[in-house]
Amino acid sequence: MRIKTYEADTIQDAMDQIKQDLGPNALILNTRQVTKSVKWFGLAKKHMIEVVAGIATPKKTESDSSSALVPIPSPDVLDTQSENSVVEGKTVEAIALRNIRSALDDVYQRQIERGINKELSQRLVYLLDDIISNSVSHNRELETKTIRQDFNDRLSQVIQVSGGVDFSVEEQQIISLVGPTGVGKTxxxxxxxxxxxxxNYKKVGLISIDAYRIxxxxxxxxxxxxIGLPVELALSPQGARDAIDKFADQDIIIVDSVGRSPNHQVHMAELHGYMQVIRPTEVHLTVSASVKFExxxxxxxxxxTLDVSRIIFTKLDETVTLDTVVNGAYYTKYPISYLGVGQTVPDDLEIAEIERISSFLLTKQDLDKVLERLNEPI
Ligand SMILES: Nc1nc2c(ncn2[C@@H]2O[C@H](COP(=O)(O)OP(=O)(O)O)[C@@H](O)[C@H]2O)c(=O)[nH]1
Ligand SMILES: [Mg+2]
Structure with a gap:
């Protein structure tokens, strides 16, 4: 028997290569997904299919186990799989992988339709592909719950959520909100x-940075x-320093800034001057979820330049889609801390959770469809 290994992007490509090379009677001995270190779509990894195929030589010996193998199914067989199909053993895995790919293509298309950035969609589809392929090759049961859990875990490395203010911290925390006017900072x-x-029973002091007396x-x-809290107005960096000193006993100081036009270079320089004095422990860039990604x-x-450490998206209640949130978080790499979901103080503030992001990126219907395709009879 002549045995050769082929690598291709898809099962079909591998099949085509094998047929051309070994002829239509070639036998599939093994298929598996392999990860190649290449730069593709900005990623360091690329998944490929490795197929080991063989062609029986005319003199067949008893030790040759090729009788257990099956011929490469023609594309027709792959497309019209019947319950009595001769396709079995390793080729079943091949077909399952092929099914995954076509289902994942659909997921990708729907992500693009929902406005999710191409690179991000590509990356998420790879993630899902990897999770499912691993489950298939380890014979683990493909359950929505475990796949979702794996997906969420892996997604957390692509889009981060930071959690809210850590109320267990002993030291004083100075939390500063910056961002354009009208987004909902105050x-x-x-x-x-x-x-x-x-x-959370913390002693809180508020500072408003407002050099323009708006x-x-x-x-x-x-x-x-x-709320019953002390508040200070800082008209200069020195004023901010005085306010911070005044609040030496507070557990948490929250700094509101007046955002003039973000195009305003002078204002950005001023804000920088304030931040150098205030030295916040966290700077949350606050933006509206309904703003265009551009x-x-x-x-x-x-x-x-303001050493932003986290991002808050407001006005989620005013938009039906989270595309700016996910694309923005992916682009900036800032962990999302909070989501503003309405005007009511304090109820309309949520700590950003990966589950919510995940169910937007990979809807329940999409995940169910992928699993349905996998479980289709071969
Ligand atoms: N719908 C909605 N409105 C919000 C939200 N957060 C703030 N707003 C409203 O947006 C407007 C501007 O808010 P403000 O806090 O003054 O913005 P600032 O200029 O960034 O300080 C006000 O009418 C707020 O009630 C939110 O999460 N959802
Ligand atoms: Mg304000």
Whole structure:
């Protein structure tokens, strides 16, 4: 018997190569998925199919076990698999892999239709492919729950969520919110302040950075009075330093900033000056989930100099899709801390969770469809 190994992107490509090389009577001995280290779509890995095929030589000996092997199924056989199909053994695995790929192509298409970035979609499909192929090759049962769990675990490395404010920290925390005007910074500061003080019994002080004396301070002051918290207005970096000193006993200081146009170079420089004095332990860039991705990229690039550590998306209630959230988090690599889901203080603030992101990226229907395809009779 003549045995050769082939590598291709898809089972069908491998089959075509084998047929051309060994002829239509070639036998499939093994198929498996292999990972190649190549740069593709910005990724360091590429999955390929490795197929070992053989052709029986005319003199067949008793020790030759090729009788247990089956001929390469023609594309027709692959497409019209019947219960009595001669396709069995390793080729069944091949067909299962082929089924996965076509189902994953559909998932990819739907992700693109929902506005998910191409590279991200590609990466997620690889992830899912890897999880399912591993389960198939280890004969693990393909259950929605375990696949979802694996997917969420792996997704957390692609799109990160940071969790909310860590209330177990002993040292003073200074949390600063920055971002364009009108996105919901002051509202989110009020929500965070209420959650920290009322629900988590922390001593909280609020600072408003407002060199332009825009109405933001009054707005924050009103919230502070309702919640019963001290608030300071800083009109200069020195004013901010004084406020920080005044709040030396507070567990958490939350800093609201007045965002003028993000195009305003001078304002960015001023903000930088404030941050150097305040030295926040966390800087949360706050952006609206309903902004276009291109605008988000512009905003992020402006604010990057402020040592942003996390991102908050507001106004999720005003958009039906999470495309800006997922594309933005993927692009920026900033872990998502909170999601603003309405105007009510403090109820409309959620800690970002990977489950929510995951069910947008890979809907329940899509995952069910993939598993259905895999379980189709061969
Ligand atoms: N629908 C909705 N509106 C919000 C949300 N967060 C804030 N807002 C509203 O957005 C407007 C601007 O909020 P504000 O906190 O003043 O934004 P800032 O300029 O960034 O401080 C206000 O009318 C808020 O009630 C949210 O999560 N959902
Ligand atoms: Mg404001």
């Amino acid at each position: 509202t989110t500061v009020a929500k965070l302040a209420a959650v920290s003080s009322v629900l 109405a933001a301070y009054d707005q924050l002051k009103t919230y502070a009075e309702i 605008d988000l990229v512009r905003i992020v690039d402006r604010y990057r």
